[in-house]
Amino acid sequence: MxxxxxxxxxxxxxxxxxxxxxxxxxxxxxxxxxxxxxxxxxxxxxxxxxxxxxxxxxxxxxxxxxxxxxxxxxxxxxxxxxxxxxxxxxxxxxxxxxxxxxxxxxxxxxxxxxxxxxxxxxxxxxxxxxxxxxxxxxxxxxxxxxxxxxxxxxxxxxxxxxxxxxxxxxxxxxxxxxxxxxxxxxxxxxxxxxxxxxxxxxxxxxxxxxxxxxxxxxWAPRGAAAIKLREDMSPPQAMGAIAAECLDQIARNAAVLAEVDTEGVYRAGNSEHVHQLRVGVRRLRSAWKLFDGWIAPVPDAMLQQARAHFAAFGANRDQDVLNETVAPALARAGMPVIPVESTPPEEDAQTIAGGKAFQAWLLDLLEWSLDVPPPAAAPDGHAIANGTPTDAAPEPAIRLEGGVPGALVQPTIIPLQGAEPETPRLHKQLARRLRRWHGKVADQGLQFASLDIPARHELRKRGKRLRYSLAFAESLLPAAKLRGYRKLLSRVQDILGEINDLAVAKEHYEACTATHPQAWFALGWISARLEELATEAQQAFDDLAHSKPFWK
Structure with missing residues (x-):
């Protein structure tokens, strides 16, 4: 039973x-x-x-x-x-x-x-x-x-x-x-x-x-796990499987941060738990984008809360990166000690993870993932994708001979059984969308050197979305072709991740210059490193744009 x-x-x-x-x-x-x-x-x-x-x-x-x-x-x-x-x-x-x-x-x-x-x-x-x-x-x-x-x-x-x-x-x-x-x-x-x-x-x-x-x-952090999709899955079924795995990653790291096992005895949660929790949220949001139009719209409240919680944990993550990665690198480079720490976030990660709002969101997400609803149907029974009926052609209007002037009649046509167009198989749907996403990332990446900071940040998010979505679809795509492409995309993401971390650190040290002149050392070192990374990023994007297609 x-x-x-x-x-x-x-x-x-x-x-x-x-x-x-x-x-x-x-x-x-x-x-x-x-x-x-x-x-x-x-x-x-x-x-x-x-x-x-x-x-x-x-x-x-x-x-x-x-x-x-x-x-x-x-x-x-x-x-x-x-x-x-x-x-x-x-x-x-x-x-x-x-x-x-x-x-x-x-x-x-x-x-x-x-x-x-x-x-x-x-x-x-x-x-x-x-x-x-x-x-x-x-x-x-x-x-x-x-x-x-x-x-x-x-x-x-x-x-x-x-x-x-x-x-x-x-x-x-x-x-x-x-x-x-x-x-x-x-x-x-x-x-x-x-x-x-x-x-x-x-x-x-x-x-x-x-x-x-x-x-x-x-109490090690829970990283992302492989997801095996089946070709016979419908998009809502596939989304449910992906959401369940993402939720498990989020909830397990949150449980350690909230000290489920260790309350008052041992502080098990650390910066890597925060990072992996945020990876889980980002993966989930990427999946929502990947399946957009193939499932019913995700409730607005669930989307807004995902953004809010991601940002709240992000403030903790930024401080962790500054204290544990950037500051030690600057010390090794010879920067004089700055006797001041960054301003702590409004709520620490432990408080957020065990808080009522975040835990209520997890329950809502769990219930939603158990039965992901399909897209809404038009009045004629056809599915609506992205808010538009997939079969939107108007029905013919016919004037009857000898009828009342101007009178029209709409004929009813009963289709042959089984004549409805076949729904594309899951791997084809995923491959088409991933191919389009790759095109956008590659095209924008080729212009990386000329992009401003906001555009680079948006490109980084697109790249992460593509990377996570490739992992979701991996079991349905050619493994040999995917392996090399994923390596190139990971290289891009590593470089962009360091650029983002240094951009956050730069803002912190700029605020320190008035009271701690030694912060100028940090700004000089960060600027030099950002220039190096920009060159590396451009080469990485060039390699990605000219890589062999994984979707064929």
Whole structure:
């Protein structure tokens, strides 16, 4: 069977209030102790399967879980057990028999959870939802992570019932979207426990440094992942798959910045999490442009919030680049120390990531991505692309002989079944649009040396949009041709990225010259470097413009 659920992290400041609200109506309290199993080589985790034995009150239940069709759906198989005995024979004849039979290693206990759960049901206009507030510990070896999450599981009705219930709780209690399941967190914690045991056994002078590196890697930034589109996908289906991946990148980096695992203990979020979160937003906005006209218009509020949040995180990113990249480069070049830092942004990244506005946007985006609407249809049933019916020719008007002067009649024509024009296959649609985008980037890039700053910035955005969109369509395009082109485009983007960072730094140091004359050193160094980069950019664009086409 499958289940549909949404999980939100409950920050420490909100836990008592959430507990009080859960208990306002009749609620059930139950103690849950679960043991999760896998082989030393993590064969189940790599197959995206989780198997556990859980003591639920006085009853033992064996559960297998796998990902479902979308981000809120899970495949779940439950079997009552007489005790803590794992029995794989219950999966004989099921869809999971083959992957379980392929396991070579010996199953053993990998991690466990100890949870106190409060259960309560709520009814919305779209259906019944069960709330489960879990508090407790996730344990692997000697390591522990806190569990503090509120799950919204659909009991009956439509999936929108989950979001209708979750939005109110999210706004009242500043809850945070966390895409990770307990099993995913537990598997990662077990890997960390194993790694730290290896480090401790090896000892050495760099022992503490290697421990710190392993711990930091546990909360490593989430970069972009590959997306595999299928030729038989409709544009809304393809957009849904892309949006789901972009959202996962955004939400996972936001969860680290909001200190879901580390609140009050360890500052895991850093500038690279901010950068990767913004990459996720930029990729999403690029996909919206790529599929413009092939799906229904993205809601204006969702678009505006994407721009606002991107800009807010951008202020943090600019400061990080200045402090961590540009200033050290200037110091190495011999610039005297300037005893002043850049003005901090209005809100830091942690506050934005855990804030109600940003988290509400993530919920809206998640719900939208589950069922991306197709473009609107004209009254005659034909699709409308970019606001214009695809078949806009007027119907013929015929004057009847002997009829009333001036009277017209519109004939009705019933088409032959199957005579409607075939919709272009997905890869052809994508290739045509990407070819046009390449043309615009190449044409403008050939004139790079003569472009002013705003035009260069706009060209940089176009180039990024093309680069991300190529990655979305990669599984449908010729890999050999795409490889060389993507390398050339990446070179362009790297150069333009450095130009943009230096332009931001230049504004900062220009504001410092009145009180810190040594800032003139920075301006001279930056100007010289910008001239070098302009020459490199022109050559990179020339190479890109004369590259072999990837779309044929």
């Amino acid at each position: 499958s289940e549909q659920e949404l999980k939100l992290h409950v920050p420490a400041a909100s836990r008592q209030a959430v507990q009080r609200e859960i208990k306002q109506r009749e609620a059930t309290r139950i103690r849950l102790h679960a043991m999760y199993f896998d082989t030393p080589e993590r064969e189940l985790a790599r197959a995206r399967i989780a198997i556990r034995l859980r003591l639920e009150g006085r009853d033992w239940v064996q559960t297998l879980k796998m990902p479902g069709a979308d981000a809120i759906t899970r495949i779940e198989m439950n079997h009552p057990r007489p005790g803590p005995v794992l029995d794989l024979s219950v999966y004989a004849g099921t869809d999971v028999e083959a992957p379980l039979a392929a396991i070579k290693g010996e199953l053993g206990l990998r991690y466990e959870t100890d949870v106190l759960r409060l259960l309560r049901r709520v009814r919305t206009r779209h259906g019944m939802v069960e709330l489960a507030y879990d508090t407790g510990i996730l344990r692997a070896g000697t390591l522990e992570l806190p569990i503090s999450e509120l799950e919204f599981e659909l009991v009956s009705g439509k999936p929108r019932a989950i979001f209708a219930a979750a939005r109110g709780w999210q706004q009242r209690h500043a809850l945070v979207l966390d895409p990770r399941s307990k099993s995913e967190r537990g598997d990662a914690l077990a890997q960390l426990a194993h790694k730290l045991a290896e480090v401790d056994a090896a000892a050495g002078d760099d022992h503490q440094a290697r421990r710190a590196e392993a711990i930091a890697r546990f």
